[in-house]
Amino acid sequence: xxxxxxxxxxxxxxxxxxxxxxxxxxxxxxxxxxxxxxxxxxxxxxxxxxxxxxxxxxxxxxxxxxxxxxxxxxxxxxxxxxxxxxxxxxxxxxxxxxxxxxxxxxxxxxxxxxxxxxxxxxxxxxxxxxxxxxxxxxxxxxxxxxxxxxxxxxxxxxxxxxxxxxxxxxxxxxxxxxxxxxxxxxxxxxxxxxxxxxxxxxxxxxxxxxxxxxxxxxxxxxxxxxxxxxxxxxxxxxxxxxxxxxxxxxxxxxxxxxxxxxxxxxxxxxxxxxxxxxxxxxxxxxxxxxxxxxxxxxxxxxxxxxxxxxxxxxxxxxxxxxxxxxxxxxxxxxxxxxxxxxxxxxxxxxxxxxxxxxxxxxxxxxxxxxxxxxxxxxxxxxxxxxxxxxxxxxxxxxxxxxxxxxxxxxxxxxxxxxxxxxxxxxxxxxxxxxxxxxxxxxxxxxxxxxxxxxxxxxxxxxxxxxxxxxxxxxxxxxxxxxxxxx
Amino acid sequence: xxxxxxxxxxxxxxxxxxxxxxxxxxxxxxxxxxxxxxxxxxxxxxxxxxx
Numbered sequence: 001x002x003x004x005x006x007x008x009x010x011x012x013x014x015x016x017x018x019x020x021x022x023x024x025x026x027x028x029x030x031x032x033x034x035x036x037x038x039x040x041x042x043x044x045x046x047x048x049x050x051x052x053x054x055x056x057x058x059x060x061x062x063x064x065x066x067x068x069x070x071x072x073x074x075x076x077x078x079x080x081x082x083x084x085x086x087x088x089x090x091x092x093x094x095x096x097x098x099x100x101x102x103x104x105x106x107x108x109x110x111x112x113x114x115x116x117x118x119x120x121x122x123x124x125x126x127x128x129x130x131x132x133x134x135x136x137x138x139x140x141x142x143x144x145x146x147x148x149x150x151x152x153x154x155x156x157x158x159x160x161x162x163x164x165x166x167x168x169x170x171x172x173x174x175x176x177x178x179x180x181x182x183x184x185x186x187x188x189x190x191x192x193x194x195x196x197x198x199x200x201x202x203x204x205x206x207x208x209x210x211x212x213x214x215x216x217x218x219x220x221x222x223x224x225x226x227x228x229x230x231x232x233x234x235x236x237x238x239x240x241x242x243x244x245x246x247x248x249x250x251x252x253x254x255x256x257x258x259x260x261x262x263x264x265x266x267x268x269x270x271x272x273x274x275x276x277x278x279x280x281x282x283x284x285x286x287x288x289x290x291x292x293x294x295x296x297x298x299x300x301x302x303x304x305x306x307x308x309x310x311x312x313x314x315x316x317x318x319x320x321x322x323x324x325x326x327x328x329x330x331x332x333x334x335x336x337x338x339x340x341x342x343x344x345x346x347x348x349x350x351x352x353x354x355x356x357x358x359x360x361x362x363x364x365x366x367x368x369x370x371x372x373x374x375x376x377x378x379x380x381x382x383x384x385x386x387x388x389x390x391x392x393x394x395x396x397x398x399x400x401x402x403x404x405x406x407x408x409x410x411x412x413x414x415x416x417x418x419x420x421x422x423x424x425x426x427x428x429x430x431x432x433x434x435x436x437x438x439x440x441x442x443x444x445x446x447x448x449x450x451x452x453x454x455x456x457x458x459x460x461x462x463x464x465x466x467x468x469x470x471x472x473x474x475x476x477x478x479x480x481x482x483x484x485x486x
Numbered sequence: 487x488x489x490x491x492x493x494x495x496x497x498x499x500x501x502x503x504x505x506x507x508x509x510x511x512x513x514x515x516x517x518x519x520x521x522x523x524x525x526x527x528x529x530x531x532x533x534x535x536x537x
Binding site: 236242244246410412413423426433451453455456458459462 | 512520
């Protein structure tokens, strides 16, 4: 009997746990460790943040799902990995500390044969002074609670605008190396849509503030699509939609500090500027979960397992290279650690070899460029492929991973909501192949123009809305959940 | 919607393409969007099947 331990219960963790159980049945142990008691379908948080959905619609308790699936669940956070065991046993294990109120603070060891790190990001609000809802002055939609809190602020703002007050709204990224521009884009567009619904749009001055070199970069170095007889860039696509909605944009900016009603930022010219706001939603940069690692003699080997950012090192080429020398082959294929090949990382938890967007620095040396996104569809896909590889090894069919899931060979579909309404809402529907540009295969734009597409329309909203229910259904492991793709 | 708003020369919005009223109509035209719904689903399924 093999033990598969999965750390995390987000998109990657939940996908891995359910596929592993389906493939391995009751002959092997599947164990999930997550500090959260609830699952959160994060892509729909943007709708909670504008009051178009209730928090309860994007979350559900994890324990009953795992009980139904006969998956062992510990509501706890992983503290340390001992990939060689310790002085008492050579069996690898993870030390966890319970966040479950009934066992709060208790620590235990969980042994494993295979480990999947799907811990997702630590929201690094402290990287920018005054950033975030917990002691800061900006809102966030990174968690369901954050989104609910943002909505309270947003509803108050609407009431003030209905009384005739004019307001300044700022949405974007709260740090020079933040990622998930897509979520911030969805939030600003939905917020604008709701202001029109409430007939107060004329009272709002809305500004996009981001670390992108140009709008539409989205951490993917932007992308090209065929449109209107041209091969055009997502910069044009995004500028068009911002202009249509009368949204101003400021790019190439690193937020240095948020104070009440004011954001200070540095731009790529090295200028220090500030902008006032009445309401702001700024996304934080991400870091790894902050686990430690020790060898059998209790020596700290954290740097062998994790990059300085806290993300897990996998089979990527981490050799520092100039942007011009980056290759698609730098990106990991199997997502296991070279020294400890039974340890895998999926989704945000793996350390990318480098950014996708070109690194840019201000004259003061401040990095101002997005980190690469690895959420949503790619996150679920790589989790599934990792599990398939582990299942093959457990069953003795293979002695090493053989199925690849490189982001440089993987496509993604992305539906960015720009207004939630079944009759007059819309979404930007994008497909991209591959996610990481491969300039050797596709010298013109880095991607396959036949499979890299984008359009705005109501149909995209219908799909996005249906996918909300589809993915919640799937995450609950309801009957035939597995026919819903990642 | 500010599609009929007068453009301000030399400001950022002046250089961005804006959708025509026809494009805006087609984005929410239910019949056309039903067609796009099918096309988009096929595109996404192709993307899914690539992995």
